[in-house]
């Protein structure tokens with residue numbers, strides 16, 4: 001089966017305020033994600049995890065390097081090509097309320113992405129309703145506005161909105177970090193179910209190594225924009241090869 005995502009030598013620098021030097025937020029990062037896999041990216045605050053995700057989803061242009069989704073290069077994709085890409089790749093952020101339009105109901109927002117893909121209104125509505133139900137949101141939630149639901153319910157709606165497109169890849173950037181432990185557990189169960197049933201592939205960005213150990217097959221560790229370690233969560237937790245990883249794990253566990 002085809003590799004879902006391949007990232008080659010990705011680099012991003014930002015200008016540093018009040019300095020002539022540039023900040024190397026992501027430096028020469030390469031990795032692959034195979035079908036059905038859940039790959040975690042962990043690292044301390046500011047290590048470059050979100051910048052990697054933003055380059056993959058084309059929210060930020062890469063300075064150099066290449067990104068391939070299902071074998072197709074998407075590094076410089078724009079406009080119409082991007083719309084096709086978002087059918088195959090979706091992202092869920094830490095604060096879902098901000099990613100929903102406050103003037104539209106959750107159901108309308110979720111159906112919009114389907115309608116943008118050329119699916120008729122009635123079919124879009126019925127697919128959204130089914131996905132909401134599977135994500136633990138009964139029909140009445142379709143009519144609610146983002147401010148009328150809890151953080152956990154909003155995150156379920158964000159996952160439903162992403163999953164309704166049947167993307168090959170779902171990027172989760174600290175998607176459960178803002179939720180309390182019980183809700184976090186429920187959301188992870190939902191994601192595991194979608195993985196089993198839909199064969200979904202995940203890029204899971206987190207600073208929570210215990211969560212990564214439960215949920216992911218492989219983990220990459222980032223420090224100062226570089227990938228410094230890779231392995232199964234057990235390998236990395238039990239025998240970190242880099243001093244930084246060791247400290248990171250000690251500080252989290």
Ligand SMILES: Nc1ncnc2c1ncn2[C@@H]1O[C@H](COP(=O)(O)OP(=O)(O)OP(=O)(O)O)[C@@H](O)[C@H]1O
Nearest residue numbers: 014015025043044045046047048049050051052207
């Ligand atoms: N738009 C930007 N302009 C300037 N610097 C930025 C910008 N976005 C990110 N950075 C810097 O790039 C570095 C990497 O940031 P990034 O958000 O990718 O880290 P992260 O690992 O996701 O951190 P966190 O876990 O705190 O979210 C940081 O030093 C950050 O301050």
